[in-house]
Amino acid sequence: MANIRLIARLDIKGPNLIKGVRLEGLRVIGDPQEYARRYYEAGADELIYMDVVASLYGRNSLTEIVRHTAENVFIPLTVGGGIRSVEDVKLLLRSGADKVCLNTAAIARPELLQEIANRFGSQCVVLSIEAKRKSNGSWECYTDNGREHTERDVLDWAKQAVKLGAGEILLTSIDQEGTRKGFDIDLIRTVSTAVPIPVIASGGMGGIDHLVAAVQDGKADAVAMADILHYKRKDMLAIRAAAKQAGLSVRSL
Amino acid sequence: MTKTVAVIDYGVGNLLSVTRALSHVGCEPALCSDARGLERADRVILPGVGAFADGMAGLDRHGLTEAIRRFADTGRPLLGICLGMQMLLDTSTEFGSNEGLGLIPGSVIAIPNTGADNVPHKIPHIGWNRLLPAAANIENPLLKDLPESASVYFVHSFMADPATPAHRVADCDYDGRRISAVIGRDNIHGCQFHPEKSGPVGLQILRNFVNL
Numbered sequence: 472m473a474n475i476r477l478i479a480r481l482d483i484k485g486p487n488l489i490k491g492v493r494l495e496g497l498r499v500i501g502d503p504q505e506y507a508r509r510y511y512e513a514g515a516d517e518l519i520y521m522d523v524v525a526s527l528y529g530r531n532s533l534t535e536i537v538r539h540t541a542e543n544v545f546i547p548l549t550v551g552g553g554i555r556s557v558e559d560v561k562l563l564l565r566s567g568a569d570k571v572c573l574n575t576a577a578i579a580r581p582e583l584l585q586e587i588a589n590r591f592g593s594q595c596v597v598l599s600i601e602a603k604r605k606s607n608g609s610w611e612c613y614t615d616n617g618r619e620h621t622e623r624d625v626l627d628w629a630k631q632a633v634k635l636g637a638g639e640i641l642l643t644s645i646d647q648e649g650t651r652k653g654f655d656i657d658l659i660r661t662v663s664t665a666v667p668i669p670v671i672a673s674g675g676m677g678g679i680d681h682l683v684a685a686v687q688d689g690k691a692d693a694v695a696m697a698d699i700l701h702y703k704r705k706d707m708l709a710i711r712a713a714a715k716q717a718g719l720s721v722r723s724l
Numbered sequence: 725m726t727k728t729v730a731v732i733d734y735g736v737g738n739l740l741s742v743t744r745a746l747s748h749v750g751c752e753p754a755l756c757s758d759a760r761g762l763e764r765a766d767r768v769i770l771p772g773v774g775a776f777a778d779g780m781a782g783l784d785r786h787g788l789t790e791a792i793r794r795f796a797d798t799g800r801p802l803l804g805i806c807l808g809m810q811m812l813l814d815t816s817t818e819f820g821s822n823e824g825l826g827l828i829p830g831s832v833i834a835i836p837n838t839g840a841d842n843v844p845h846k847i848p849h850i851g852w853n854r855l856l857p858a859a860a861n862i863e864n865p866l867l868k869d870l871p872e873s874a875s876v877y878f879v880h881s882f883m884a885d886p887a888t889p890a891h892r893v894a895d896c897d898y899d900g901r902r903i904s905a906v907i908g909r910d911n912i913h914g915c916q917f918h919p920e921k922s923g924p925v926g927l928q929i930l931r932n933f934v935n936l
Binding site for chain 1: 738740741744745748773774775837844845846847848849850851852853854873875877879880881898899918920921922923924926927
């Protein structure tokens with residue numbers, strides 16, 4: 472397999488970098504551009520910006536943050552939150568985003584994925600799935616940053632999205648997000664082994680062992696991390712070194 | 725004197741990243757969407773993402789196909805990035821057979837959907853992979869001053885298959901499959917990866933191109 476990608480995920484509310492627990496109780500961390508710059512310099516493989524309230528309020532405030540970030544950050548930038556149309560995507564790509572990430576609008580109208588893929592290519596279409604475990608062992612898709620349930624099965628939706636042209640899946644476990652208790656390994660493995668496109672594990676990374684489990688047991692192609700970086704519990708360089716030590720294939724800086 | 729680097733704008737891709745990266749390495753990039761803009765440029769970059777046929781149609785629509793071939797004939801350096809690299813070749817098998825710019829002999833073919841061990845692997849090939857310079861091309865000026873085991877960022881489903889082995893400047897290895905990462909013939913250069921998204925290594929490659 473290709474090198475595992477170590478991705479810094481920055482959730483944004485208005486002008487601020489924020490962080491919550493299970494996508495709730497959002498706390499302000501600081502200036503997203505400052506953090507983005509720091510993660511780039513520490514060797515992050517990619518960055519994800521997610522405007523966590525954009526779907527809720529029907530706005531898209533990320534463009535300016537993206538534009539400034541792209542001035543001095545030369546790694547791939549994925550941007551999500553509040554994207555509703557091909558025109559929204561065009562604006563973000565022109566502002567410096569390389570890929571866009573969709574959840575709420577794609578659930579509401581799945582053909583949107585196809586329209587974006589046809590226009591800009593599958594390589595820039597990331598499907599964001601917010602998954603919550605059900606009592607029967609399957610997972611349900613949520614939208615609006617974990618607020619609304621959809622009754623849509625995660626695995627079915629992932630497979631359908633591949634057919635519509637999604638190029639990657641960002642798979643966030645609502646149950647694990649912000650808990651530092653590790654990824655939902657069953658969820659990641661279930662989706663990653665069922666789709667031919669890369670899957671980014673998100674939600675719950677508390678330590679290196681969680682990263683290793685997501686890759687070795689969960690078959691994740693990439694891992695998104697937030698809390699562990701934002702609160703400076705570990706820096707990207709140390710995570711990369713530890714991942715290498717644990718036998719994962721990661722980029723040499 | 726600052727060199728004029730024309731970045732071809734034919735309606736696809738994230739051109740801002742390319743121009744920002746070029747500014748960062750100290751040159752003055754100018755977006756160029758017609759044949760006239762190419763005539764005075766010292767360097768030309770042909771970026772691009774998406775489907776091969778759409779890319780070629782975009783060049784045709786802007787009257788750029790012949791203009792790029794003419795620029796290549798001047799001997800001034802040309803760099804294709806990602807789809808822009810693939811379009812340098814003769815043909816592509818993506819969605820039928822399509823004609824390319826024909827500046828480097830060879831074709832564009834799908835990345836095998838299994839590794840060398842015949843186990844299926846993920847397509848597109850997305851992520852950072854190490855550059856493996858060909859022994860004969862180790863001195864290629866595009867690869868100057870790179871660190872040992874330099875890695876760069878790829879995102880693609882098709883790959884260039886140059887007809888002449890000497891045109892393969894560097895490969896990468898995807899589960900035992902060799903993928904051409906850098907190709908070149910005289911003043912014509914191509915990168916399958918995105919130098920503008922490959923951190924300090926990518927910036928060095930762009931710097932090398934500008935300094936050719």
